[in-house]
Amino acid sequence: MLYLQLEKASVDLSNMAVIYCVDVDSVPVYTQYFDITLIPSTLFFFNAQHMKVDWGSQDNTKYIGNFKKKQHFIDVIETIYRGAMKGKFMVTSPLDPRDIYKYDLLYKEI
Amino acid sequence: MNSSTKSTSFIQFRYCKLCKISHKYKNKKHIYSLRHQQILINILSKFRKKIEDSQLILKNPVIMKLGWESDVTIWCYFCEESIQKHSTLEDCTVVCGSFIRHLALRQHIEKMNEFFWENILNKTTKLHYFIDEADSIIFKNKVEKAAQKFCEKQKQDISKNAEKIKTAALNHQLISQYHLQQKKQHQNLTTNQNSTTNQNSTTNQNPTTNQGFTNQSCATSHNFTASQNLTINQTPTFQRLEPNRQIDSLIEEAPQISTARKTSFGLTVIPKVKGGKEKGNIHTGAVPPWLQPDNTSSQTSTIGPSLHDYQAHCFC
Numbered sequence: 001m002l003y004l005q006l007e008k009a010s011v012d013l014s015n016m017a018v019i020y021c022v023d024v025d026s027v028p029v030y031t032q033y034f035d036i037t038l039i040p041s042t043l044f045f046f047n048a049q050h051m052k053v054d055w056g057s058q059d060n061t062k063y064i065g066n067f068k069k070k071q072h073f074i075d076v077i078e079t080i081y082r083g084a085m086k087g088k089f090m091v092t093s094p095l096d097p098r099d100i101y102k103y104d105l106l107y108k109e110i
Numbered sequence: 111m112n113s114s115t116k117s118t119s120f121i122q123f124r125y126c127k128l129c130k131i132s133h134k135y136k137n138k139k140h141i142y143s144l145r146h147q148q149i150l151i152n153i154l155s156k157f158r159k160k161i162e163d164s165q166l167i168l169k170n171p172v173i174m175k176l177g178w179e180s181d182v183t184i185w186c187y188f189c190e191e192s193i194q195k196h197s198t199l200e201d202c203t204v205v206c207g208s209f210i211r212h213l214a215l216r217q218h219i220e221k222m223n224e225f226f227w228e229n230i231l232n233k234t235t236k237l238h239y240f241i242d243e244a245d246s247i248i249f250k251n252k253v254e255k256a257a258q259k260f261c262e263k264q265k266q267d268i269s270k271n272a273e274k275i276k277t278a279a280l281n282h283q284l285i286s287q288y289h290l291q292q293k294k295q296h297q298n299l300t301t302n303q304n305s306t307t308n309q310n311s312t313t314n315q316n317p318t319t320n321q322g323f324t325n326q327s328c329a330t331s332h333n334f335t336a337s338q339n340l341t342i343n344q345t346p347t348f349q350r351l352e353p354n355r356q357i358d359s360l361i362e363e364a365p366q367i368s369t370a371r372k373t374s375f376g377l378t379v380i381p382k383v384k385g386g387k388e389k390g391n392i393h394t395g396a397v398p399p400w401l402q403p404d405n406t407s408s409q410t411s412t413i414g415p416s417l418h419d420y421q422a423h424c425f426c
Contacts, residue, residue: 024380029399031380035391038377048400050392061392065377098181103377107393 046084065101214246
């Protein structure tokens with residue numbers, strides 16, 4: 001359960017990040033903009049700037065699926081925070097590719 | 111001093127990792143206990159089943175996609191460590207490859223012998239818990255061949271899919287061309303209707319210009335028959351566009367990339383949000399919703415007091 005992991009991690013990350021759970025159906029504009037097709041999906045922002053992460057998967061705009069450990073999520077947030085403080089918009093994932101959820105997405109130009 | 115240190119080498123108790131209890135090391139009573147024997151039977155049967163499954167693959171190696179069950183491990187009761195079940199090659203996964211390799215290791219066989227010795231098990235059953243090194247070498251050779259076949263098949267599948275996508279894209283292009291041409295024709299018809307009304311009025315006023323008009327109309331008649339009714343000052347707008355240019359313009363008008371197909375295990379797939387195609391999304395680099403101007407709230411509501419109220423407040 002992702003929300004339980006995020007809830008547990010929120011205390012440890014209180015100096016770096018604020019975590020919000022959003023219902024997909026209540027924000028169709030954002031669902032369309034971020035092209036959310038699989039849930040749970042985790043998006044990262046820094047000062048109203050969307051942060052991208054190179055997970056080694058098809059989608060680098062968001063993290064799809066659950067984190068295996070709470071520590072994995074904390075590591076990701078820390079990496080994003082450090083990258084964003086240096087002015088980066090995209091960072092490389094600190095996680096082992098084996099710990100990242102496997103999925104297949106086919107993008108199409110319409 | 112020496113005598114005292116020597117005496118400490120005596121071990122009175124020992125921890126049994128299977129039963130998770132400490133027992134007297136000196137006698138073998140614990141090993142023959144019902145609990146220990148039951149656990150032994152259970153773990154050996156469980157482990158034997160896994161080995162039998164892998165032995166089936168030993169004859170016919172199975173190759174899967176890269177990343178397939180990448181994090182599956184098997185606990186080896188003899189070596190007391192977890193082993194990766196599948197091994198990975200450059201672009202594919204060998205089913206049970208890592209486990210088979212482990213079963214053929216000399217260390218595993220040594221540990222197995224030790225385990226059998228400690229637990230006083232029937233030595234004839236040893237054969238079921240390891241794989242011959244020769245068999246593992248044969249398996250390795252078979253895997254190489256199977257991996258090559260798998261890669262070739264995958265390439266073929268990819269090329270087939272690419273062809274399918276190409277044909278679909280071509281169909282899409284043709285449809286878009288047809289729609290664009292129809293749109294252009296419709297626009298031209300409407301402009302011609304307007305021009306004919308103007309021309310009628312101009313011919314009545316200036317009959318000399320009519321001759322010049324007819325000459326030009328002959329030059330452009332192959333494009334569209336209705337263009338004969340154009341006036342002199344008007345340039346013909348019906349130019350046949352190249353198909354590629356038309357498609358390029360279409361893409362420039364509404365470029366958007368979105369997820370067409372998604373597959374996953376254990377994730378919830380949500381239906382695509384309808385509408386808003388023209389807005390673009392994160393993949394196309396469109397302006398995010400939170401940076402777009404909000405027409406409803408900012409224009410209607412005024413912030414702070416009006417000038418009259420402010421002046422009244424200052425002077426009173």
